[in-house]
Amino acid sequence: MTTDALYTGERSGLMARARDILIRPVSEWRRIAGEEPLPLIGSYVLPLAVIGAVAGFVASVLYAGVFEINAALVWKAVSAALYVVFAVLCVRIAGWAINMVAPRFGAEANSGRAGQLAAYASTPILVAGLAAIAPPITGVVVGAGVIYAFVLLALGVQPVMPVSDPENNVPRFTLSIVGVAIVVVAAFATFVGPLINTGRDALSDAIETVAPPPPPPALPITSAAEDAISRLSQANATMLLIDAARLEEQFPDTLPSGFARQSVTYAQRGGVSRADAVYRTEGAALLLAIIQFSNDVDPAAFATLLAIKPDGPNEGGYARTQSIDGRFYAEEVGAQSARYVVIGRGVVMIAEGRVTMDQARAAIETIGLPRLETMYGR
Structure with missing residues (x-):
């Protein structure tokens, strides 16, 4: 991509956009601000979420040391699918929250721009899903991804959804979205988490009923x-x-x-x-x-x-x-x-x-x- 393209609104490929928002966020936000606010769920968020989900699924199977079609394997596949669903849902909720909060800080409500801000700011979290291939560092990488996502959000507010008095309102705007994110995560943990656990148990019971696990090998009986x-x-x-x-x-x-x-x-x-x-x-x-x-x-x-x-x-x-x-x-x-x-x-x-x-x-x-x-x- 040429230097001029950074500001002309030309759209680059998925990997290039993810790379640029991570390593040169200031210039990338300027380029994004020059784009027409098109839906990014299908073209950006979903592919990154799927890549992370597949990486997590493959890593969990490889680290298990055995490939056997059983309740555990099916649940790993379901977990990967749920990861994609929740990733897309969280980005949509973030976009809705950004659009609702923006007018309070002097910005114009614009669902398209709010969607851009939410989608691109979530890049570090989506990319951090690849860390599943190295389980010992997954938690650290995901935590760093969450922090960097809020940093990207702060850097992108003014170029994409200009607020009045940016020196004071950009930090407040960002902290407001952080608060919304905390509430959403707490709600998921309180209400959705137990439902997922119940579903996992029901799935395991159903699979064991249809295809019960093979009996353990008989231990030799000695006199x-x-x-x-x-x-x-x-x-x-x-x-x-x-x-x-x-x-x-x-x-x-x-x-x-x-x-x-x-x-x-x-x-x-x-x-x-x-x-x-x-x-x-x-x-x-x-x-x-x-x-x-x-x-x-x-x-x-x-x-x-x-x-x-x-x-x-x-x-x-x-x-x-x-x-x-x-x-x-x-x-x-x-x-x-x-x-x-x-x-x-x-x-x-x-x-x-x-x-x-x-x-x-x-x-x-x-x-x-x-x-x-x-x-x-x-």
Whole structure:
């Protein structure tokens, strides 16, 4: 744009007008005063408001970190639309207020000129909407935009709507419009704000009714035995397993109630070393196992191997589990059998067979779990 165009009333583009009113307001107000007062809502205010609304919407979606069609996303879109509506409405109210107040300060009432003054003075606020792309500074930029808008209003009063005694009346005129703006903002906050919140809640409820949010992913359910194995393996299990043959040495020749050792087998795989012994007495058999597990054992697979039943009654008896002093105990009693499992610090012992629960406990206590923990735990 040429220097002459600053005063001839030639209309420049949207971005150029916004730029010029922000960086050289005095000369721009003179140019505006030379223009015919045409409606500016559609050609100036609305485009700037839409740009700010789109920037705010895009920024809110990007900073959310996920794009998902839900109540929150729809409300962000509605908020952007409301921003545009309120921006246009506020500029119209400002133009009406300027036109009503002007005669009190010796200016001629002119709705077209009042509209120009309101539209161009609102530029800093409309442009400040772009600060939504940087949320940490949005509030500061918008606040600065409001202050600069009133500065622009003061600079534009005399060129666009000349008042009598400008030295005194321009500040008073500006302060009058500031007062009107405060009243309008307070009214919006008091009456419109609650309506918007109610509408937001209703919209969220409607969207959730039509398209309810997906259920949260099911959390894996672990057994008490698996939890105990996981905890004890990380805290007390060794990194390196011993030779399973060394576990064989821990089985005594006899156990209480007259049980005599018949055979022993041992193996090592899957993060465990295991030795199994068979004890017999007249009319009864007892299977006894000593298992050492490492800190990289699979808790789920190991818990499955131990086959510990959940608490509750079963055929002819019951199943019961409990934790005492960091160890996990499982009892399973049937009509003619018993099974006793103790998960200790790096070591598991199992006693089971056609025996009583007292006989199973006595077998484990005879060998001594604490002693095995000291030898084979960490």
